Structures are given as C-alpha cells and as structure tokens.
Amino acid sequence: MRSSPGLVGTATPTLDAPTQEQVAARVGDALEAVFDAVAETRADATELLTRVAARQRRPATADLAALRPGLHLRLTRQELVSGVGFVAAPGLLTDVPSWLEWWQSGAEGDLKPLLLDLDPQHSAYSDYTHWDWFALPRDTGRRAVAGPYVDYLCSDEYSLTLSAPVEVAGRFVGVAAADVYLRHFEAAALPLLRRLPGPAYLVNARGRVAASADPAHLAGSLTKGPDFAGVLERARPADFDGMRLFPCHGIPLVLVTAAR
Amino acid sequence: MKQSTDGGARRAVFAPVDNRARVDAVVRRLGDAIELGLLADGEQLPGESELAGQLGVSTVTLREALMALRQQGLVTTRRGRGGGSFVSLPEDPGEERLRVRLRGWSPEELRDLGDHWAALSGTSARLAADRTEPDDLVQLHRTAVELSQAPDPAACSRMYGRFHVELAAAAQSARLTREQVALQTEVGALLCLVLGDDEYREEVADRHRSVISAVQDGAHDSARELAERCVQESTARLIAVRLAL
Numbered sequence: 001m002r003s004s005p006g007l008v009g010t011a012t013p014t015l016d017a018p019t020q021e022q023v024a025a026r027v028g029d030a031l032e033a034v035f036d037a038v039a040e041t042r043a044d045a046t047e048l049l050t051r052v053a054a055r056q057r058r059p060a061t062a063d064l065a066a067l068r069p070g071l072h073l074r075l076t077r078q079e080l081v082s083g084v085g086f087v088a089a090p091g092l093l094t095d096v097p098s099w100l101e102w103w104q105s106g107a108e109g110d111l112k113p114l115l116l117d118l119d120p121q122h123s124a125y126s127d128y129t130h131w132d133w134f135a136l137p138r139d140t141g142r143r144a145v146a147g148p149y150v151d152y153l154c155s156d157e158y159s160l161t162l163s164a165p166v167e168v169a170g171r172f173v174g175v176a177a178a179d180v181y182l183r184h185f186e187a188a189a190l191p192l193l194r195r196l197p198g199p200a201y202l203v204n205a206r207g208r209v210a211a212s213a214d215p216a217h218l219a220g221s222l223t224k225g226p227d228f229a230g231v232l233e234r235a236r237p238a239d240f241d242g243m244r245l246f247p248c249h250g251i252p253l254v255l256v257t258a259a260r
Numbered sequence: 261m262k263q264s265t266d267g268g269a270r271r272a273v274f275a276p277v278d279n280r281a282r283v284d285a286v287v288r289r290l291g292d293a294i295e296l297g298l299l300a301d302g303e304q305l306p307g308e309s310e311l312a313g314q315l316g317v318s319t320v321t322l323r324e325a326l327m328a329l330r331q332q333g334l335v336t337t338r339r340g341r342g343g344g345s346f347v348s349l350p351e352d353p354g355e356e357r358l359r360v361r362l363r364g365w366s367p368e369e370l371r372d373l374g375d376h377w378a379a380l381s382g383t384s385a386r387l388a389a390d391r392t393e394p395d396d397l398v399q400l401h402r403t404a405v406e407l408s409q410a411p412d413p414a415a416c417s418r419m420y421g422r423f424h425v426e427l428a429a430a431a432q433s434a435r436l437t438r439e440q441v442a443l444q445t446e447v448g449a450l451l452c453l454v455l456g457d458d459e460y461r462e463e464v465a466d467r468h469r470s471v472i473s474a475v476q477d478g479a480h481d482s483a484r485e486l487a488e489r490c491v492q493e494s495t496a497r498l499i500a501v502r503l504a505l
Contacts, residue, residue: 123418124418124419124421124422125422130398130399130402148432149429149432150428150429150432150433150434150437152425152429152437152438152441156434156437156438156441157434158432158433158434206393206395207393208391208432220391220432220433221390221391221432222390222391222392222393
C-alpha cells in the first residue's frame, strides 16, 4: 500500500528491507559465483600445463583445446558469465607468440571461440598485456576485477572481467578469466539496490559506477572524493561528505548510500 | 491510375536489406587479407559453397563479392578441371592501390565520413573529460608516443585509429566505441595517403597530445573542439588528395 501523502519522502524501510551490509554481501556473492568459474578454469589450466611440462616439452595451442569442455560447461551453467577462458602470457606457446583460448556465448546461447588477429603487422591490438584483467593478476599475484570498461578487444561490450593468475612451478604463465557484461551485472544488482530505502549505487576502487539505482550517478560515471580503495583495504564501512560507504566483502566494489 | 511497379526498383525494395553490406564486407575481408599477405599469391580459395559457409553468407553474395575482387584484380578464376578461384596479388605498389580505393570515394562521401568521424571523436573526447581519471589515460599516452615513432604510414595510421578507439572507450561508451571501430576499418587504410608526410605526422601526434591534456584537465569543451579539429584536418587533407586524382 502507498503511504499517506504526509509520509511521502520519508520512505521508512519495512521490516523485510535488507540492510546495506546485506546488500553488499549479496552483490559479493553474485560475483563470487563468477570467481568460482575463474578458479575452475585456473585449476584446469594449471593441471594441464603442469602435465605438459612434466613431459619435458613446451605447450602449443593444440594442448589448450583440452580446456574446452570445462569452458563450455561454465558458459552454459553460469548465468552471469558471457565469456571465459585462459589467456597465455606472450612466449608461453611454441606455435604462436600470443593466444587467447577464449569462448563466448552468442545471442542464441550458442558457444563460439574468439578468433583474434594478434599479428602486430596487421593489428593495432595485438598486445593485450596492458589490460587490467591481465596486468593486475600478473603484477599482484592475486585475483582481480577489471572494469567497468569498454572491451573493444574481445566482446565490444561494456564489461567487468574477473581474472586470476595461472602459475606453473612458481612462474606466471597467463590468466584465467571470465567476462560479465555490465547490463547483466546491473540486472542482477538492481533488484538488491532498489530494496534499500534511499538511492544506492556500486563503485569500483577508482570510483567508477558499476551499477546504480541512483539517477544522479549512472553506470560509467565517476564519483570523485572518497578514497574507495582505502575503504576496500580496511574492509570497514566509512562516511564521507554525506555518503555512507560499504565495502563488498572480498570483492573490490563499494556500496554507496546516503548517510542518515 | 495506379502504375504497375514490378520493375527493378520494386525488387530492390524487397531485397534482403543488408545484402550490399554483406557483399562489401566479404570484398573488404578477402581484399584486406590478400593485401596484407594473409592469403598468398597463387593460393586456391576453397570452393564456393564451402567458402560461403565459412563466411556465413549465401553463395549469391559470395559470387558477387568474387566478381568485385576479380574486377580489382585480386582474384582470378579458372574453369574446368583443376579450376577454381585463385589469389592474385597485383604488382603495382600499395600506395597506388590505395589511390584506386580513394577514387572509389566521392569528395562528398569523404566529407560525410569526416563529419561522422568528428561527431564520434568530438563527443568521445567531451565525455572522456568527465569520465576519466589518470589511470584511464595510460593507453592514450602510449598510443600517442607510438604514433610519433611509427616506422611507416601504415603503422602510423593503425596508431591513429587506435587512439580514437581508445578515446571512445575512455568515454565509457560501448556504442561510440563500436561505431569508431567500424569507421576506422573504412578510413584507416586511406589515412596512409596523408600520413606519409613526416611534418604532418608530427602535427597529428601533437594534436593527439593536446586532446589528452584537455581530457586530463576535465576541460570537456576544449577536448571536444581539439578532437574535432584533428579529425577535420585529416579529412581535409584526404579530400585534397582525392581532388588531385
């Protein structure tokens, strides 16, 4: 039932309205499920490349075909995942300088491999090692969430890419990763955000909005001022200039609501 | 009195809407592959139905595309036993072929292409000025450096195109980025014709650096203006080359 005119604007939360902590936790859960797909791909790739190394030879693109059944399974099973695969560090494979064993789901649910022209003589986009989804896990040794960003290399979509480093015998050999298109992430996050009593949105560590139920802060825009990275590092809620900031546990996103 | 309109114009109305675009896409794809040496001189192309299947087009579309490639001298067809379509790399130098391609554009079409490009890059620069923070500009800086160090006009034009794609991505717009990527496949090769001039190449690098500075300062109006001017100048030079042909 609608509240009486006198109460408009107060929007008192009902008993079953979740707290900010609960919303932040459930957003985290949604992306943890995607990280599960990344972890499985990472485990498969590590196992495969360790096995090849044990035979005293270097891997080639043909070896990576063994990853496909697992990749296809994750693409069909994980609703949020639209692309998944293993991206080799340049120089890892014997037959090509660089390679993405990458699969995507099409509009009709069909699965297709990504085939890129990675020859620097023809393509301006042959070097993928500077993208956050590759560089962050390589440089930190930890899993990472890249974006939101426009992925003009693989999907042409506004995306989040979740990735983790793959190492064999202590050496970095590439990343396992999964793409979540932002529109899918927003569709998952929006119902949660809208159950909060006031305008709410999610930003990444750099303050870029990843999903929003606040028309004044739309996805892709920047929220300047708060030290979001610091909030994530301390893993504790904080206040900044009328904003209440809640870190999503284990995931580098911060829930922003009005302080009240 | 109602006229019977069963002629060619009427048939064209009911032709599959993107047939022409498909033919052009196949011509460009195979043409570029041949120009770039991905398909070797003398190599036999797969049979018509197989090739059409691989490219995801009808055999009618493929035949039209092969006809256009024959006219460009990039494919020859032999009949009978052992026949088929073969790659034939023309002997004239790349620049001469680019001039032939440029002749396929009327000055008005080039002006319109430039308008579209300026709209995309100008808007991208304005939005990027509002939506970027220093970390987002690393790619653009790198591309501006590689542009000024490019060893030849082809490499320079690849960096030129990449700069504008990265600018659209910095605007956080997938649509503007897709449009810019599509536009660069059209204009990219042609730009080689104006980027052979070292002095102009350095000017382009300077213009790109000033776009980055404006974006970095959050000066969205001047970012837009600088990006537009950069694109308009290149288009004007391209049109001048076209008019001299």
